[in-house]
Amino acid sequence: MDDTAAALKAIPLNRRPADWTRGLAWLLSMQNKDGGFAAFEKNVDHPLIRRLPIESADEAAVDPSTADLTGRALHALGLKAGYTENHSAVRRALHWLYRRQEKNGSWYGRWGVCYIYGTWAALTGMKAVGVSGEHPSVKKALSWLKSIQLPDGSWGESCKSCEIKTFAPLAYGTAVQTAWALEALLQYEDPREPLIQKGFRFLIDDGLHQPKHLVYPTGIGLPKQFYIYYHSYPFVFPLLALSAFIKQMEMREKR
Structure with a gap:
């Protein structure tokens, strides 16, 4: 689902309309009955499967809806398909996100570390389909992101978060997680x-130059067992965040 959503955002609709429409139809067909989106399969989250006598069965044997996949599916549906809260698939996905928001305002992301990641995906998806900045879920999420910023301006989260299922901060920030937090905030906040x-x-002065900010793993393979360091992440996500910042500043200058 993740790759299809990304491909839909990358492929120009006017160049390959038939293929693009097929991709969109497939993505919509994979929406889970609970309204969210999973990574690989549809409706594979029966509670009995989680009780199989296999280590980490509750993580590895099921493929439930997640905030990261649901947020990015919404991002594609809003950004490229032009769908809003009035569309039934969007409405169901949003309701799933609202129900799954943590009490502190964050969302748990399954495939990245972890609450910063899930909150970034949820907010960018919500903004793409037109959710207002006055929505209570948006306000709570923005407040949470602001509250965990480190004194040097960065954001950092430990892989421990996905093991204990609550936010576990790092003693220092990472370039990737700082970029996620900044892009999420820029959906609704003034770039100034x-x-x-x-x-x-x-990011500019320190985050992209110090090894410790670049090499901490920010991808999750299987909680408690292995985590992933993607070599491109410390460069791709800061570039996306910087691009969002420049666009926001340009928009304000034109007003």
């Missing part, structure tokens, strides 16, 4: 806000 400026200053 001091904490956003401070975050980008961290």
Whole structure:
């Protein structure tokens, strides 16, 4: 589902309309009955499967809806298909996200580390389909992201988060997680806000130059067993966040 959503955003609709429409139809057909989107399969989350006598069966034997996949599916549906909250698939996905938001305002992301990741995916998806910044879920999520910013302007989260299922901060920030947090905030916040400026200053001056900010694993293979360091992440996601920042500043200058 993740790759199909990304492909739909990359393929120009006017160049390959038939193929693009087929991809969109397939993505919509894979929406789970609970309204969310999973990674590989549809409706594979029966509670009995989680009780199989296999180590980490509750993580490896099922493929439930997740905030990261649901958020990115919404991002594709809003950004390229032009769907809004009025569309039934979008409405069901949003309701799933609202129900799964943590009490502190974050969302748990299954395939990245972890609550920063899930919250980034949820907010970018919600913004793409037109969810207002006045929505209670948006306000709670933004407040949570601001509350966990480190003194140097960065954001960092430990892989321990997915083991204990609650946010576990790192003692230092990472370039990837800082970029996720900044892009999420930019969906609704003024790019001139001091904490956003401070975050980008961290990325430019420090985050992309110090090894410890670049090499901490931010991908999840299987909680408690293995985590993934993607070599491109420390460069791709800061570039996406910087691009979002420049676009927001340009929009304000044109007003």
